[in-house]
Amino acid sequence: xxxxxxxxxAAGVGIHTLRLPTPxxxxxxxxxxxxxxxxxxxxxxxNSGKGLDELEQQLGEHGRSIxxxxxxxxxxxxxxxxxxxxxIASRSGAEVAxxxxxxxxxxxxxxxxxxxxxxxxxxxxxxxxPEDVVTALQTVSRSxxxxxxxxxxxRPLRDGExxxxxxxxxxxxxxxxxxPSDTLLWDADRRILIAADHLIAHISxxxxxxxxxxxxxxxxxxxxxxxxxxxxxxxxxxxxxxxxHGEPITDHVALIDERLERHRQRAExxxxxxxxxxxxxxxxxxxxxxxxxxxxxxxTISEVIxxxxxxxxxxxxxxxxxxxxxxxxxxxx
Ligand SMILES: [Zn+2]
Numbered sequence: 399x400x401x402x403x404x405x406x407x408a409a410g411v412g413i414h415t416l417r418l419p420t421p422x423x424x425x426x427x428x429x430x431x432x433x434x435x436x437x438x439x440x441x442x443x444x445n446s447g448k449g450l451d452e453l454e455q456q457l458g459e460h461g462r463s464i465x466x467x468x469x470x471x472x473x474x475x476x477x478x479x480x481x482x483x484x485x486i487a488s489r490s491g492a493e494v495a496x497x498x499x500x501x502x503x504x505x506x507x508x509x510x511x512x513x514x515x516x517x518x519x520x521x522x523x524x525x526x527x528p529e530d531v532v533t534a535l536q537t538v539s540r541s542x543x544x545x546x547x548x549x550x551x552x553r554p555l556r557d558g559e560x561x562x563x564x565x566x567x568x569x570x571x572x573x574x575x576x577x578p579s580d581t582l583l584w585d586a587d588r589r590i591l592i593a594a595d596h597l598i599a600h601i602s603x604x605x606x607x608x609x610x611x612x613x614x615x616x617x618x619x620x621x622x623x624x625x626x627x628x629x630x631x632x633x634x635x636x637x638x639x640x641x642x643h644g645e646p647i648t649d650h651v652a653l654i655d656e657r658l659e660r661h662r663q664r665a666e667x668x669x670x671x672x673x674x675x676x677x678x679x680x681x682x683x684x685x686x687x688x689x690x691x692x693x694x695x696x697x698t699i700s701e702v703i704x705x706x707x708x709x710x711x712x713x714x715x716x717x718x719x720x721x722x723x724x725x726x727x728x729x730x731x
Pocket of ligand 1: 474
C-alpha cells in the first residue's frame with residue numbers, strides 16, 4: 399500500500415487529512431476530520447489567521463464548518479497541535495478531549511510553558527550550554543507562545559478507555575516519550591492508528607526532555623520512556639498509521655525497528671566519545687552536530703541525554719559532577 403492509497407483508504411472510512419500551516423520548521427501539521435457522530439476533529443494546527451482560514455477552507459471542502467464540530471481531540475501538548483483549540487471550542491461548542499494528565503497543562507498553557515522553559519534552561523546549563531545561548535533560546539520560545547492556546551478540557555481521557563462514536567470505536571493509548579502527553583487513537587476494527595507525533599515517517603520524533611505533567615521536579619528519562627512506548631506500538635497489528643506530520647506509515651514495524659537500531663547506534667557513538675575522555679552534554683552535542691548544537695541546543699541536548707540515560711542504565715557510563723554544577727560523563731572502565 400502506498401501512502402496515497404493509505405490516505406484514500408482512511409478517507410473511505412471517513413477520516414480526512416487536513417494539512418494546516420505552522421510557522422515552525424516542521425512545516426504543516428496533519429489534523430484529521432472524522433465524519434461520524436459526534437463530528438470529530440483531531441488536533442488543530444497553530445493559532446494563526448492563516449491556520450484558521452485554511453482550516454475553514456478545508457472543512458468546507460468536506461461540506462463542514464467549524465460550527466459543525468462536536469468533539470475535538472488533542473493528541474498532545476505541543477503548540478502546533480493545540481493552537482486553534484480555544485477558538486474552535488468557543489465557536490462550535492465542541493467537547494475538548496485530551497489525556498487526563500494533560501488537562502491541567504492545557505488549561506494553564508502560558509504559565510506552564512514558562513515553567514517548562516525554566517526547566518529546560520536549568521537542564522541546558524547543567525549540561526554546559528553557554529548562558530547566552532540559553533537566554534537566546536528562551537526568548538525564541540517565549541515569542542512562539544502566541545501560537546498556542548489554553549483550551550478547557552471538558553472530556554478528560556483515561557489510558558485504555560474506548561471512545562464510542564456512532565460508526566467506530568477508538569481506543570485511547572497513552573504513549574509518552576515525544577512529549578509526556580502523547581496519546582494514540584486505535585481503531586482495532588479497521589487497523590488504523592492515529593499516532594500524531596509518536597511516529598513520523600520522514601523524521602525521527604524527538605524525545606524531548608520535558609517537565610513532568612504532575613509538577614514534580616525530577617528529570618524524566620524521555621528516550622527510555624519513548625522506546626518503551628514504541629515497543630508497545632510495534633505490537634499493534636496496524637495497517638495504516640496516520641502521523642502528525644508528513645505521510646502515513648504503512649509498515650510501522652519496519653519503521654520502529656529502524657528507529658530502535660538508530661538509537662542503539664547513536665548510543666554506541668556517544669559511548670565512544672566519552673570513552674576518549676569525559677565530556678559534558680554540550681560537548682557531546684557539538685561533537686555530533688557541530689553548530690546545530692547551538693541553534694537547536696535544547697533538541698540536541700535532549701537527544702544526547704536520552705542516549706546517556708540508556709548507557710547509564712546499562713552501567714556503561716556514569717555522571718561526574720564538575721564545577722558550577724555542570725555535569726560530565728565518563729565511560730565506566
Ligand atoms: Zn509534537
